[in-house]
Amino acid sequence: MKITKKQKPFNWHFLMPLMLAASLNPLNSSMIATALPKISESLKISAGTATLLVSILYLVSAVAQPTFGKLAEIFGPRKILIIGSGFAACGGLIGGTIHTFISLLIARIFIGLGTSSGYPSAMLIISRRANHLENKTIPGNVLGNLQIASMATSALGLPLGGVLVGLFDWPSIFYINILIAVIILTTTLAWLPADMKTADFNNSQLLKQLDLPGIGLFAATVITLLVWLFNLPTFNLPIFVIMMFCIVSLIIWERHAKVLFFDVKFLWHHQDVVLTLIRILLLSICVYTIMYGVSQWLEATHASSAEVTGLLLLPMSVVSAITIPPIASRNLVRLPLMVATLASLVGSVGLLFFYAQTPLLFIIIVTTGFGIVLGAMSQGSQLALYLQVPVKIMGTASGLLRTFGYIGSIMSSSLINIGFRSEATTSGLHLIAFLMIIVSLIVAVITIFDQSLKQARKRSKA
Known part of the structure; x- marks a missing residue:
């Protein structure tokens, strides 16, 4: 049945659970940072050990985002949102009540699984909804709201975590997931339409639909890739060999499998999707290098306090959110x-002019410019992907978009380690800047010669 504009297909009742679900993962990514010192002290573990609570969420999310996207395509995104909120609530309960390091790791795994259902399910629900509109309008503003919500919660995660830890101690950053999960569950049941009827599968058919070997090989590929990246600049040959074996095995399996998790043939014939994924990976390297690398340099070399450093990077988050609405309202793809x-x-290039005596105003201007990068790449890539893939695989594709962003953020830490081998020096920052220039030039070549972006622009205006 077609939906008319008079029926307000994307009203706030429809959007609220989707925005909350899509925001819970970035919120948990940033919120825990302020709790790590207290967790280390409470559990009597080192700071390095405590950071595993951060890494495990990235690792689980990188694998789970496209996996939950695939599950949403098979069983329905509304069901997956409900299941995901249950996982997140369980993680919050475990982490809040059982205070051992192992239990916190398990809690973060549950939270990573649960929150990974949000974004791919939201994208699939929105694309299906838009596909049933009479004129099939591209919901640029709706997609923009998803990005703004994710960025806002990511930026608010640090201060929110600080307030929660200050008032209620560190278990509160786990308990808050229960509250948000209950809100997502309630609003999903109350306001989101039921999933389209899917075929009934028996157990053997279900296993075939899930393509468990494909999911397993994809998980092994991502995990070994991330472990290899964590070890850079040290080249870990055994992990590299295992990673390449997993990649080749995944490609061979998916080329011959009857039911696909990771459609290699689709990607082979749609290089535009591959370029979109590579582009967001490369730009994410630059953005997160600024977030994590420049902040280290400011504290070590520029003698800025942690509080000042946080305030210097705050305009970057604000600008990224401001950048999205004009892009979204016009359904722009290539320009952003x-x-x-x-x-x-x-x-x-501006980073090459950073020295110990560099005025803070110049540093703010340069770092704020990367807010434009973050906002424009996020919304531009999201809309490009929306136009490039069919609705039936929107869940998996959206999950892959997030996965490539995670990989980019982890690769930024490798880039930072190359420049700051022992300490955050100005010469090391300039080496990082040269590497970022090379990455940006590669992105420029990809973007300039990507003819599919011109076609996407025509489709967005149609």
């Missing part, structure tokens, strides 16, 4: 990606 690429290149 070109702007993101140019801003990344200019900002990377």
Whole structure:
């Protein structure tokens, strides 16, 4: 049945559970940072051990996002949102009540699984809804709201975590997941339409539909890739060999499997999707290098306090959120990606002029420019993907978009380790800047010669 505009297909009742679900993962990614010192002290573990609570969420999310996207395509995104909220609530309960390091790791795994259902399910629900509109309008503003919600909660995660830890101690950052999960569950049941009827599967058919070997090989590929990246700049040959074996095995399996988890043939014939994924990976390297690398340099070399450093990077988050609405309202694709690429290149060159005596105003201007990169690349890539893939695989594709963003953020830590081998020096920052310039130039070549972006622009205006 077609939906008319008069029926307000994307009203706030419809959007609220989707925005909350899509925001819970980035919220948990940032919120825990302020709790790590208290957790280390309470459990009597080292700071390095405590950071595993951060890494495990990235690792689980990188694998789970496309996996839950695939599950949403098979069973229905509304069901997966409900299941995901249950996982998140369980993680919050375990982490809040059982105070051992192992229990916290398990809690973060549950939270990573639960929160990974949000974004791919939301994208699938929105694309199916838009596909039933009479004129099949591209919901640019709706997609933009998803990005703004994710960025806002990621930025608010640090201060929110600080307030919760200050008032209620560190278990509160786990308990808050129960509250949010209950709100997501309630609003999903009350306001989201039931999933389209799917075929009934018996147990053997269910296993075939899930493509468990494909999911397993994809998980092994991502895990070994991330472990290998964590070890850089040290080249871990055994992990690299295992990673390449997993990649080759995944490609061979998916080329011949009857039911696909990771559609290699689709990607082979749609290089535009591959370029979109590579682009967001490369730009994410530059953005997160600024977030994590420049902050280290400011404290170590520029003699800025942690509080000042946080305030210096705050305009970056604000600008990224401001950048999205004008892009979303006009359904722009190629222009924001070109702007993101140019801003990344200019900002990377700007890092070469960072010295211990550099005025803070200049540092703020350069770092704030990467807010444009973050906002423009996020919304531009999201809309490009929306236009490039069919509705039936929107869940898996959206999950992959998030996965490539995670990989980019982890690769940024490798880039930072190359520059700051022993300490955060100005010469090391300049080496990082040169590497970022190279990455930005690669993105520029990809974007300029990506003819599919011109076609996407025509489709967005149709």
